[in-house]
Amino acid sequence: MAQGVNTEEAALIICAGIAAYAAVRILLEKNTLRKLPFLNVLSFAVAGSIALLLPHPLGIIAAAAYFIGSTLESNAIASTYAGGIREE
Amino acid sequence: MNLILAAVFTFIAIAGTLGTIIEKDPFAKLISLSVIAGGVIPFIVDRGYLDVAIAVAIIAPLSTIFLLFACRRDSS
Amino acid sequence: MTVDPLHILIAAAVSWINFVTIDLIFKLPERGGVSGAREIARQIEDGGGALHGGYMMGNIVSSPDASAGTLLAACGVYIAGIPGGILAALLVYVGNRICHDPGYAGTTGALSATFIVYGFSLLGFSAAEFIAGMVIAILTIQGISAVYASRLLSTLWRWRRA
Numbered sequence: 040m041a042q043g044v045n046t047e048e049a050a051l052i053i054c055a056g057i058a059a060y061a062a063v064r065i066l067l068e069k070n071t072l073r074k075l076p077f078l079n080v081l082s083f084a085v086a087g088s089i090a091l092l093l094p095h096p097l098g099i100i101a102a103a104a105y106f107i108g109s110t111l112e113s114n115a116i117a118s119t120y121a122g123g124i125r126e127e
Numbered sequence: 128m129n130l131i132l133a134a135v136f137t138f139i140a141i142a143g144t145l146g147t148i149i150e151k152d153p154f155a156k157l158i159s160l161s162v163i164a165g166g167v168i169p170f171i172v173d174r175g176y177l178d179v180a181i182a183v184a185i186i187a188p189l190s191t192i193f194l195l196f197a198c199r200r201d202s203s
Numbered sequence: 204m205t206v207d208p209l210h211i212l213i214a215a216a217v218s219w220i221n222f223v224t225i226d227l228i229f230k231l232p233e234r235g236g237v238s239g240a241r242e243i244a245r246q247i248e249d250g251g252g253a254l255h256g257g258y259m260m261g262n263i264v265s266s267p268d269a270s271a272g273t274l275l276a277a278c279g280v281y282i283a284g285i286p287g288g289i290l291a292a293l294l295v296y297v298g299n300r301i302c303h304d305p306g307y308a309g310t311t312g313a314l315s316a317t318f319i320v321y322g323f324s325l326l327g328f329s330a331a332e333f334i335a336g337m338v339i340a341i342l343t344i345q346g347i348s349a350v351y352a353s354r355l356l357s358t359l360w361r362w363r364r365a
Contacts, residue, residue: 049206050335055135055169057338061346062142062162071155072246076345078158079264081139083274083341085165087334088136089172089180090278092128097177099279099287100294105168105184106271107298112161112188114265114302117239119195120154 051091058084072120075113082109128173140166153198157191164188210328214336218273221319222312222340223359225269229308232259232360236304240265247349255360256353260345266304267295269312270344274337276316281330288317 044052061081068074086106090098143166146159164187171180226232232255235241240261247257263270272295279291292313299309320333344352 044206046204046206046210046329047331049211050331051132053211053335054338055132057342057346058165059135059139059142061342062139062166064346065158065162066142066146066149070246070250071152071158072243073250073349074155074158075243075264076260076349078161080338080342080346081162081165083270084338085169087274087278087338088169090281091331091334092169092172093175093177094282095177096283096287096290097181098172099275099282099291101172101177101180101184102278103275103291103294103298104181106275107267107294107301108184108188109161109165110265110267110271110298111302112157112191114237114239115192115195116154116157117243117261117265118237119199121238121242122199 047091051088054084054087054091058088072117075117078109078113082106082113085109128169133170136166136169138166142166157194160191161188204329207332210332211335211339214323214328214332215339216336217319217323218277218316218333218337219340219343221316222269222273222337223344223356225272225312225315226259226263226308227359227363229269229306229311230363231262231268231308232256232356234258236262236306237265247353250350252350252353253357254353256356257349259356259360260349260353263341263345266302266306267298267309268306269308270337270341271295271298272309272312272314273316274334274341276313277320277330277333277337279313280317280320280324281334285317285321288313288321292317 064077086102089102143162243261244257275291276288279287295309
């Protein structure tokens with residue numbers, strides 16, 4: 040490997056690595072609601088990876104759509120969990 | 128996407144699948160489904176199918192949300 | 204251009220300061236915006252964390268805030284310069300309304316990050332370094348220890364209120 044890693048590849052490696060770390064933390068955490076911040080980190084990392092993988096203007100929309108979808112989903116999971124506890 | 132990056136995202140998808148199998152709490156299973164989607168979407172983007180990626184990125188969370196609506200209706 | 208780790212660390216620090224400052228200005232740690240955020244804060248407090256820090260972490264999970272704005276703005280500037288950043292700010296604004304969040308923390312964070320990232324790009328930084336930097340910044344808050352992060356955020360919130 041005579042050439043160094045260039046900036047975009049390094050950024051992708053960092054994003055992918057942090058996403059993998061977050062996935063492992065999600066598996067290891069026992070409390071369901073405390074998994075959600077790690078899921079949030081994973082969404083950030085994957086959204087960043089989407090933008091870095093393909094620098095096309097539609098990529099901004101893809102990254103934003105993925106991130107907002109993931110946020111909406113986490114919000115729904117947390118709200119439903121919160122509503123559910125009171126019923127039991 | 129080189130081999131190492133592909134391996135990392137595959138690992139994320141597999142970790143999500145493991146989570147769906149191992150977890151007992153149904154909400155934790157839903158979180159693991161989200162992890163699977165997070166591992167798979169970069170592959171779709173890497174191939175250039177940005178419109179497919181946008182569609183999956185919107186439909187996957189939407190299905191989870193509808194699932195939660197259905198469960199809430201059942202229990203209340 | 205080969206990677207310069209110092210650039211990425213500086214980008215991480217600048218992104219951290221941008222999003223934490225704007226979230227504090229918009230009073231994110233004051234209360235949980237939605238029931239999900241309140242529940243997350245309660246769980247973090249049960250685990251040994253601080254309540255107001257937990258509120259901010261819960262609000263970050265439930266709705267695009269300045270952290271999301273900073274990340275998407277960095278992606279926008281990386282792909283399409285300042286117009287890309289402004290498009291990202293618009294998408295964050297729409298995302299906020301879809302999540303029933305009436306605030307402007309996300310949009311403000313995105314707009315400020317657009318100009319910060321563009322400014323640093325004139326100094327020789329790359330917007331890609333800000334994308335990686337922002338992911339590192341959110342990792343330090345949401346991804347390492349909820350207990351310590353919530354205590355740090357609560358301390359900053361106390362300063363903001365004083």
